[in-house]
Amino acid sequence: MKRxxxxxxxxxxxxxxxxLYDKPPTTxxxxxxxxxxxxxxxxxxxNFGEAMGAGTDKDKANKLRICLKELRExxxxxxxxxxxxxxxxxxxxxxxxxxDELIRIIVTILKKLY
Numbered sequence: 403m404k405r406x407x408x409x410x411x412x413x414x415x416x417x418x419x420x421x422l423y424d425k426p427p428t429t430x431x432x433x434x435x436x437x438x439x440x441x442x443x444x445x446x447x448x449n450f451g452e453a454m455g456a457g458t459d460k461d462k463a464n465k466l467r468i469c470l471k472e473l474r475e476x477x478x479x480x481x482x483x484x485x486x487x488x489x490x491x492x493x494x495x496x497x498x499x500x501x502d503e504l505i506r507i508i509v510t511i512l513k514k515l516y
Contacts, residue, residue, distance in 0.1 A: 408450065408504075408507060409447075409450065409451065409454070411500070411504060412446055412447035412450050412469075412504060413447050415443060415446075415447070415497070415500050415501065415504060416440075416443040416444045416446070416447045418496075418497060418500070419439055419440055419443040419444075419476070419497065420440055420443075420444075422436075422489075422493075422497070423436045423440065427488075429488075431486065431488070432483075432488045435479055435482060435483055435486075435488065438475075438479060439476055439479040439480070439483075442472045442473075442475040442476045442479065443472070443473075443476045445468075445472045446469045446472035446473045446476065446504075449465050449466075449468045449469040449472065450465070450466070450469045450508075452465045453465030453466045453469060459515050462515065463512060463515050463516075466508055466511060466512050466515075467512070469508055470505060470508045470509065470512070473501055473504055473505050473508065474505065476501055477498065477501045477502070477505070480494050480497055480498050480501065481498075
């Protein structure tokens with residue numbers, strides 16, 4: 403996969419999360435989880451961009467690990483929202499699938515750095 407394809411996928415993933423919340427959440431919990439999910443999904447995309455501009459492999463790996471951490475946090479958040487019945491599994495399943503694929507790609511990139 404070409405780097406710009408992954409850039410676009412991470413941006414598309416973050417944008418899909420933002421679109422999920424076109425209407426404001428109605429409860430304290432859903433508002434809290436929504437804001438955190440938007441932050442972590444966007445931060446993953448932003449850190450990937452920083453990783454691609456890193457000067458050293460060590461710096462690149464560190465930024466990719468941060469990206470991976472944020473993607474894993476996003477997945478936990480999506481799982482919590484499903485279990486709390488904030489959103490149905492059917493609604494969140496495509497986002498979870500994309501998240502899983504992004505995690506796998508980032509892990510593969512990290513393995514190739516070492």
